[in-house]
């Protein structure tokens with residue numbers, strides 16, 4: 001398959017990362033993952049706006065417009081004949097002799113994008129198991145930064161426990177998953193952490209909240225505790241990869257009856273309809 005390296009379509013094997021790329025040395029950059037359904041980008045404007053926002057928050061310039069990136073992504077999808085999958089893209093502060101402070105203004109950011117297949121079934125997903133873990137990350141989790149050590153350490157804990165996701169909390173207050181947002185349902189109301197500096201404001205989370213608003217599902221953006229979560233009627237998590245997925249067991253304990261709840265199932269269905277509407281898959 002082909003990839004994009006600084007504006008050009010290239011073969012994967014042609015591109016070598018410089019040992020002094022700041023993404024490689026410092027994790028100094030930002031990224032996005034956009035889902036492709038039926039050959040069409042899903043919610044790409046929201047993702048690309050977030051990429052620009054993330055770059056701005058680390059004072060990094062973006063050498064392309066959103067329209068330019070979008071056109072490049074469409075070329076890449078067509079070239080790789082991608083039907084269902086993702087586009088991964090990242091932008092680093094570029095290549096320059098190693099020193100912590102920013103390189104001089106003439107150093108251009110380095111952009112890489114590639115595609116990966118990911119099947120889409122449109123079917124309801126069965127519930128998954130999760131573990132809870134301390135949120136050890138920094139205080140700018142709203143930036144989709146390449147620095148993912150805290151997230152990696154959390155996910156590894158989940159994998160070692162035979163679970164799909166790690167739910168992070170700060171002093172007992174749930175923030176988000178290692179690569180997802182977490183919501184609970186109590187007495188018919190969905191509750192999810194507000195979009196502060198402590199979480200990444202997931203695009204899937206935003207789409208889900210819009211679906212709640214449009215379809216009369218009560219919701220509130222309010223933090224909840226691990227205790228609230230363990231006692232909730234439903235727990236679910238959302239991301240570009242998992243879409244809307246029920247969590248039915250946490251730390252070895254069943255959530256309610258230990259099966260996907262009605263609000264989660266309704267949101268899964270509404271989310272599939274949104275995909276259908278936007279991408280006609």
Ligand code: PLP
Nearest residue numbers: 179180181200202203204239240
């Ligand atoms: N939170 C974190 C830490 C993530 O890494 C991700 C996605 O990878 C999300 C939330 C969900 O974001 P989105 O729905 O935009 O994929």
